Amino acid sequence: MGEREEFVETLDKHRDLLRRTVRDLTDEQAARRTTVSELCLGGLIKHVAAVEARWARFIVGGAEAMRSGGGDWAAQFRMTEGETLADLLDAYGEVARDTDELVRSLPDLDLAHPLPPAPWFEQGASWSARRVLLHVIAETAQHAGHADIIREALDGAKSMG
Template sequence: MISRDLKADLRHYLGEARKALVWKLDGTTEYDARRPLTPTGTNLLGLVKHAAGVEAGYFGETFGRPFPEPMPWMEQDAEPNADMWATADERREDIIALYRRVWAHADATIEALGLDAIGEVPWWPEQSRAVPLHRVLVHVIAETHRHAGHADIVRELVDGSAGLGAVRSNLPDADRAWWIGYRDRLEETAGRFRSS
């Protein structure tokens, strides 16, 4: 039997990823929250919308506890990547509030079930659909942290803001001049390999 301490650890890391992802929207303009900054369209608000859909599915449908609100962007017949951006009619506040409601729903599922409880992920290959809550938690933690990393880079491209959060950045405590020198040194080193 898996201990409750392990469940608490997993919930902690999921919570940290959630908070980091949402924090990346703080202080951005509506334009900067939505604008695509990579060739594949990665944007801050879309990452939050996607994460809401992911958690609703994994901690809802997978365990027979469907999230009660419709998410048409997650339906089988939705436009490709509909979950990765916010339409003009979708407000930032509504997407963040939705994500927080999904958190509550997911947390209730996690609390109600043992880590060895088996669910079925209908969008996974048939031979690997039956999975314990423990594996789903690890999968969603990894995915959420991955998207929080995407958000970190996108936010840095928007206005230079970087780090884990407002209180603890997890970056060296250095001024702008140090960072410029550091980046220049990396560029100089990389430049030595430009022709290879």
């Protein structure tokens, strides 16, 4: 297996853990906050999909492309009126398919762009597509862990235990 397929396989493993966390939930359960955090399970699905899509745009077009598709940052972490868990999962699946295709078709994983200015990024740093993919894997894994805690607080179910 080559490097690109390893990226896709690893990312999909963590996506699956996150998706498994919301199995058999109603929309009401997916929207419920179970901790002092603002996070809910549906919001985490929405957030991770948005972050993955944003970083995929960065890989292709740099920091400027990352800015498109913005909106209300706080709304990424909760389900808003009219959103369903099924729709959020479908949108996440579409983002995942697009990212996987991007990984497989990129001419060079060393292609790099300067990061956008932000206090959490090293000033003047650039990230390669490879580095971005590692970041997306870490972000997805971290949020899958958050989701597991929220789900356990919701009904005792554990996706990782």
